[in-house]
Amino acid sequence: MSAWASTYDKLFSTAWEDGIDAGIGVQANPGGITVVDDPMVAGRKALRIHMTRSEDFSKIANGVPRAELIFPRAVSFSQGTDYLIRWSTFIPVGFTFDARQAVIITQVHQGEWTGGPTIALSLQGKQYAISERGGANTATVSAGKWLCCADADEGKWVNWSLRYVGDDSGHHASTQLWRDGRLVFASQGVPNAYMGVQDAYLKMGLYKSGWNGSASDVSEITLFFGPVSVSKK
Template sequence: MNRNFPSLGMTLSTLGLVSVFLATNAIGTSNDTAPSTSAYISVYSTDLGSGLGSLLIQAEQPADIMLVNDPAVAGRRAIRVQVHKSDDFSKVANGSPRSEFTLPRDFHMAPGEEYLIRWRTYLPRDFAFDRQQMEIITQIHQSGSRGSPPFMLTLLGMDYTLSVRGGGNTEHGSGVRLCYARDDLDRWVNWTLQYTPDASGREAVTRLWKDGKLVFNGNGLANAYPGDQFAYLKFGVYKPGWLRQPSDVNAVELYFGDLSVFAKTVRR
């Protein structure tokens, strides 16, 4: 089921503010459970057993994003995402190394709405961790083409890291460490993001759960670009500095499972 929502805008005030906020308010400081979907309406969901549906693909070649057999669960399907440093990315957005898929563009994220986003990731047993630069694996992207995404879930070294940005500060910076990713090889991880975009931060909600445990609470941090009504979700692999900076890896491969988005109006 699809429903149109206006868009959002996002960024952080300063990396210093975020670091202080996280030290006192985020990782491992709450046993809150993720909200029930009963208070929301379903606005988008995939059914990978029936195919990729209307997902939009950004990749150097079709084989980089494919529907395949689930690597861990017999009889289930998953999306395999791969990217190789040697590929020609000249025809991909910004000419940067990426293999990504987005929800249909008639789905937008906007101020005044609260979203509950659920998705799954799988790192193969032989996944190659890059200690020298990150890869973005999930993001909420602003509708404009310039600037860093308001929300990014990334891998850096053997850690999951996360960045939130909004309001007047959209400069790129290092992510905040969430938890160790090395333990997740060869198994599915379930993510839940509760997200209410607000460029001022006053009504902003950004809470992330990993396998039912709250790993980030960024409530009160600006998490949207001002006036943005058409932000959207992206999944896959994006390594913006791969062709210019040192790296430990020449290829990245991971998997995504079915994803779903729920929403409710919190402000008119």
């Protein structure tokens, strides 16, 4: 994976040593996103994302429960360009998995459009899920897959790589996701971008849209993120 990644030109990277980069937007209540010592790797920093169901989210974006980072517009995603996004997640030991509703942990957001994320990596129950939307009918997921098994990842870093070539027609679209170097999802020939959108962007953190009004197994969530990089060809 590292050798292949070296064929891309890096647009952005951070390992959090100097805190959260000034160009990164924060959508969270105070204390929801902090830079801490890596829970496993001595001398390294990590991002701790935390939120509780009892928080007041009314002043955060559209009031939906979230603690997310918006990555700089300099790394926005235009259609037809080949991008590689690399990041890592850490599920702490003792994490309570919510079987009743999902939490999105990484997404490619469709610029200024409303609707479901173009690409979304989620946790639901003890599984990961990947989904994509695009084309004229974004109310429907154009491709997706359940990924086993998030509970096996407690207490260890998981390294993700996403290759994304957006195309609202689907003709040249390509989405591929690797987990620890193993290809776990791939789609081609289906729309994976909103119509005409040339400024999709990266978000990471916690987004739990149903927490306010639907049944849930959890009252708080904590997740860690490691280094992040975005490259393109």
